[in-house]
Amino acid sequence: MAVIYQAVYRRASSLLCRLHSTYVRKMRYLNELKEDDSFCRQAQTSGAFYLFHNLSPFLQKVGRKYLVPQLSATEMKRILEKFKETEQWIEKSVLIGCSDEHIPHFALDLGTLEKSVIESELKGSFTDLRKALFVVDEKDSPLLASAQGLLRWHDSHQYCSKTGQPTQKNVAGSKRVCHASGITYYPQMSPVVITMVSDGSRCLLARQPSFPPGMYTALSGFCDIGETVEETVRREVAEEVGLEVESFRYSASQHWPLPSSCLMIACHVLVRAQQTEISMNSLELEAARWFGLEEIMEALKRDPRPSKQEDGSFLPWFPPKQAVAHHLIQEWVKQQTSRTA
Numbered sequence: 426m427a428v429i430y431q432a433v434y435r436r437a438s439s440l441l442c443r444l445h446s447t448y449v450r451k452m453r454y455l456n457e458l459k460e461d462d463s464f465c466r467q468a469q470t471s472g473a474f475y476l477f478h479n480l481s482p483f484l485q486k487v488g489r490k491y492l493v494p495q496l497s498a499t500e501m502k503r504i505l506e507k508f509k510e511t512e513q514w515i516e517k518s519v520l521i522g523c524s525d526e527h528i529p530h531f532a533l534d535l536g537t538l539e540k541s542v543i544e545s546e547l548k549g550s551f552t553d554l555r556k557a558l559f560v561v562d563e564k565d566s567p568l569l570a571s572a573q574g575l576l577r578w579h580d581s582h583q584y585c586s587k588t589g590q591p592t593q594k595n596v597a598g599s600k601r602v603c604h605a606s607g608i609t610y611y612p613q614m615s616p617v618v619i620t621m622v623s624d625g626s627r628c629l630l631a632r633q634p635s636f637p638p639g640m641y642t643a644l645s646g647f648c649d650i651g652e653t654v655e656e657t658v659r660r661e662v663a664e665e666v667g668l669e670v671e672s673f674r675y676s677a678s679q680h681w682p683l684p685s686s687c688l689m690i691a692c693h694v695l696v697r698a699q700q701t702e703i704s705m706n707s708l709e710l711e712a713a714r715w716f717g718l719e720e721i722m723e724a725l726k727r728d729p730r731p732s733k734q735e736d737g738s739f740l741p742w743f744p745p746k747q748a749v750a751h752h753l754i755q756e757w758v759k760q761q762t763s764r765t766a
């Protein structure tokens with residue numbers, strides 16, 4: 426009965442969907458795949474797969490470009506047969522999106538299979554995510570970030586934290602259930618604010634001791650439970666550089682997978698022009714200082730990597746364009762230049 430009901434429901438929603446835009450149809454289709462295990466299992470047989478090995482994505486270098494290849498279900502089967510593995514492996518995959526034509530996209534971690542064999546078979550290499558994010562085409566880095574974030578969450582949530590029993594993932598990988606306690610676990614991420622502080626004519630950037638030499642970026646911090654985004658921004662700016670936020674403007678957000686899934690919420694704030702003396706928290710930061718517009722524009726021209734001077738010091742440089750911090754710095758420059766024009 427349930428099967429007939431689902432078929433009727435699907436037929437009715439597909440008729441209705443014809444009236445919707447491509448985007449709406451895609452989102453409805455993905456939602457259905459998440460909610461309906463048998464529909465998703467069937468979709469896996471015609472899906473496209475992105476491969477990972479112990480959370481490192483598979484890339485192919487073609488000329489100077491790094492591509493993120495998709496494997497068809499048939500190619501997946503061939504690889505698994507080579508290892509004498511069954512197609513049940515495909516069930517370990519997680520849904521990460523679909524094409525406009527409704528080809529579902531899955532990510533699959535082949536961590537227990539011999540890495541070098543897959544690499545030579547598919548003519549590419551599993552690449553550390555920290556490198557991969559910055560060498561692939563800009564449109565592919567969010568895909569790698571969300572796929573790896575989801576695979577990492579499944580890898581570290583295989584047991585129920587209340588009963589210690591194994592949890593089972595649904596086919597799409599949008600949740601895990603402990604059948605002993607009835608608890609459903611959903612993929613987690615931590616909200617983090619990233620704040621471009623300005624006093625009206627200068628902006629404040631800082632560095633942590635773990636950053637590569639010379640790299641400065643906007644202040645960041647995890648949201649505490651119960652806080653609003655505005656409260657986190659106000660607290661982090663006070664904690665890290667001892668300044669009072671006067672006004673706040675939301676800019677953009679980004680999923681950031683390092684070291685594990687964060688939702689970066691980027692904003693601009695102004696501090697009181699009469700109170701701009703930095704009192705840096707040296708437990709968290711190694712340096713924090715004001716930058717003028719010209720110095721920022723010079724640093725933006727540099728490659729995003731350390732460049733050592735003859736005297737042993739490093740010129741300031743900023744995170745690459747894939748990071749939302751870069752977007753904040755560019756926005757600040759635009760705002761300052763339009764003001765002075």
Ligand SMILES: NC(=O)C1=CN([C@@H]2O[C@H](COP(=O)(O)OP(=O)(O)OC[C@H]3O[C@@H](n4cnc5c(N)ncnc54)[C@H](O)[C@@H]3O)[C@@H](O)[C@H]2O)C=CC1
Pocket residue numbers: 615617619642643644645646647679681683684685687689709744748749750751
């Ligand atoms: N995409 C981008 O442009 C940027 C991303 N980030 C990311 O923002 C995140 C937070 O930045 P921080 O300034 O280090 O944060 P932070 O200033 O809050 O300090 C980190 C400390 O917060 C505590 N903490 C509280 N909740 C935590 C949680 N859910 N997970 C881990 N630690 C937690 C820990 O004691 C940790 O040592 C980092 O993961 C970093 O990779 C930071 C700057 C730029």
Ligand SMILES: [Mg+2]
Pocket residue numbers: 644645646665709
């Ligand atoms: Mg911080």
